[in-house]
Amino acid sequence: xxxxSNLERVLESKIFAVTGELGPPQSADADVIRRKAxxxxxxxxxxxxxxxxxxxxxxxxxxxxxxxxEEGLDPIVQMTCRDRNRIALQMDVLxxxxxxxxxxxxxxxxxxxxxxxxxxxxxxxxxxVQLVKMVKDMRDEKKxxxxxxxxxxxxxxxGAAENPFADPLEFRAVRLGKKxxxxxxxxxxxxVYNVDKFAEWMRMVRDKGLHEKVKILAGVAPIxxxxxxxxxxxxxxxxDVPDGVVARLQGVPKEQVSKEGIKLCIDIxxxxxEIEGVAGIHLMAIEWEEAVPEMVEAAGLLPRxxxxx
Amino acid sequence: xxxxxxxxxxxxxxxxDGDKNIFIIGCKGCAEGWGSGGEKQVAEMKSTxxxxxxxxxxxxxxxxxxxxxLTKLQLRSYKKEIxxxxxxxxxTDGAGVQTVAEVVxxxxxxxxxxxxxxxxxxxxxxxxxxxxxxxxxxxFTGGLCPIARCSKHLLNGPCGGSQGGKCExxxxxxxxxxxxxxHLAKLGRLDKLERLVGxxxxxxxxxxxxxxxxxxxx
Numbered sequence: 001x002x003x004x005s006n007l008e009r010v011l012e013s014k015i016f017a018v019t020g021e022l023g024p025p026q027s028a029d030a031d032v033i034r035r036k037a038x039x040x041x042x043x044x045x046x047x048x049x050x051x052x053x054x055x056x057x058x059x060x061x062x063x064x065x066x067x068x069x070e071e072g073l074d075p076i077v078q079m080t081c082r083d084r085n086r087i088a089l090q091m092d093v094l095x096x097x098x099x100x101x102x103x104x105x106x107x108x109x110x111x112x113x114x115x116x117x118x119x120x121x122x123x124x125x126x127x128x129v130q131l132v133k134m135v136k137d138m139r140d141e142k143k144x145x146x147x148x149x150x151x152x153x154x155x156x157x158x159g160a161a162e163n164p165f166a167d168p169l170e171f172r173a174v175r176l177g178k179k180x181x182x183x184x185x186x187x188x189x190x191x192v193y194n195v196d197k198f199a200e201w202m203r204m205v206r207d208k209g210l211h212e213k214v215k216i217l218a219g220v221a222p223i224x225x226x227x228x229x230x231x232x233x234x235x236x237x238x239x240d241v242p243d244g245v246v247a248r249l250q251g252v253p254k255e256q257v258s259k260e261g262i263k264l265c266i267d268i269x270x271x272x273x274e275i276e277g278v279a280g281i282h283l284m285a286i287e288w289e290e291a292v293p294e295m296v297e298a299a300g301l302l303p304r305x306x307x308x309x
Numbered sequence: 310x311x312x313x314x315x316x317x318x319x320x321x322x323x324x325x326d327g328d329k330n331i332f333i334i335g336c337k338g339c340a341e342g343w344g345s346g347g348e349k350q351v352a353e354m355k356s357t358x359x360x361x362x363x364x365x366x367x368x369x370x371x372x373x374x375x376x377x378x379l380t381k382l383q384l385r386s387y388k389k390e391i392x393x394x395x396x397x398x399x400x401t402d403g404a405g406v407q408t409v410a411e412v413v414x415x416x417x418x419x420x421x422x423x424x425x426x427x428x429x430x431x432x433x434x435x436x437x438x439x440x441x442x443x444x445x446x447x448x449f450t451g452g453l454c455p456i457a458r459c460s461k462h463l464l465n466g467p468c469g470g471s472q473g474g475k476c477e478x479x480x481x482x483x484x485x486x487x488x489x490x491x492h493l494a495k496l497g498r499l500d501k502l503e504r505l506v507g508x509x510x511x512x513x514x515x516x517x518x519x520x521x522x523x524x525x526x527x
Binding site: 081082086108109111113122124125126127128129130133134145161162163166167168170171174175177178181182190237238 | 460461462463464465466467468469470471472473474477478479484486487490491494499502503505506507508509511
């Protein structure tokens with residue numbers, strides 16, 4: 001084992017993994033984190049805590065992770081290149097490891113244009129591939145990006161993201177390969193609604209043998225309303241929501257749409273589980289954490305394994 | 310006016326490693342003015358590369374390399390020499406390198422770093438082509454610049470927001486990484502994108518404040 005990560009133990013044991021997601025509040029309210037963490041505990045093997053997702057100011061990921069950890073989760077600290085240069089990123093890597101965090105997810109970050117401070121200066125000193133490599137060198141070579149050596153290295157299980165639905169399609173598996181080469185231990189994908197396209201991407205991934213180098217968790221998420229489905233289909237960059245998904249939600253009475261959204265997500269979980277090389281799911285029930293326990297149970301993924309960390 | 314200086318020879322040789330036959334292009338505009346890629350420097354580079362065992366299939370110094378139409382016209386007389394080359398070394402600022410990448414279907418190597426626009430800007434009115442970052446990366450990106458033309462300056466792109474050839478930030482912005490992939494696919498050189506490009510040296514860029522060392526050689 002490279003780290004004390006619970007997720008690493010689950011994946012190494014070849015158990016189909018479940019990670020969740022927790023969005024910190026747009027305020028200094030710690031109770032929001034505690035409430036969400038209590039719901040997720042026992043239902044996920046690790047839990048992403050977003051880092052200013054959609055470029056909206058929220059409580060910092062590492063701080064919210066510390067609160068979530070106190071509640072018994074094994075948090076995955078998200079870290080984007082949008083707001084911090086290589087100096088700040090490395091300081092945070094040292095800090096989260098010292099606080100007892102076991103996992104980090106390396107992202108480029110949503111562009112500042114989409115958030116509530118669109119006039120901010122984006123940093124992008126590094127990109128996500130370079131961030132993965134930097135954290136890996138800190139952990140395995142005890143080296144800072146500049147080459148200087150440190151005394152105590154950060155033991156972090158390193159994750160990255162990939163979007164099988166973005167263009168150019170033929171390049172997406174190559175890019176995954178770069179992240180694997182850079183040192184990613186696990187990958188969480190963009191939310192899968194188009195299972196056929198995801199399966200096609202996984203075929204390219206297997207052709208390159210990448211599923212043996214890095215653990216791949218398929219992103220899944222329940223949809224609450226027809227409006228939300230339409231919004232994701234047309235307004236969220238990099239999302240692929242087939243017409244059939246919208247039609248399925250439209251086909252049930254209004255008061256049953258959210259239930260149907262959960263059923264649809266469970267169907268997708270069962271489908272991606274059958275695809276060779278998929279090591280788990282990353283379940284993103286943003287601002288709908290209450291749905292997670294019943295979904296994980298209905299998908300037959302309980303109880304979650306317990307490892308002493 | 311774009312101010313540039315030649316990259317160290319070792320860097321240029323590393324770029325051209327594996328290429329036996331090379332065609333060299335300079336420019337009589339800014340690059341000649343700054344002594345980075347005029348008649349004299351192109352001739353010097355030719356003999357330097359020959360000493361290093363390279364075959365120079367030909368060379369030309371274009372009047373205004375940032376003008377795509379003019380460049381296309383002037384390069385017509387060198388069709389044979391360019392066809393015989395494995396790659397093209399361009400001794401100008403980033404705008405010139407990108408013109409060559411646009412009008413010639415060959416791998417281009419940037420021979421210079423672009424330091425400053427010197428108060429003006431080169432001939433691409435519809436879009437920014439060169440941010441004068443001082444550490445040219447066009448070698449790794451098929452001769453199209455992600456520093457000037459990708460919203461996140463990605464060196465190992467594209468990000469997850471590239472769809473239908475457009476940038477997620479605005480449907481009016483082409484995704485330069487889609488263009489990079491398309492261009493290298495056309496050349497049969499997608500392998501160039503498999504290498505990890507490391508963190509960039511921003512200390513030589515104007516965005517890091519007054520660049521103390523930038524003009525040491527000019």
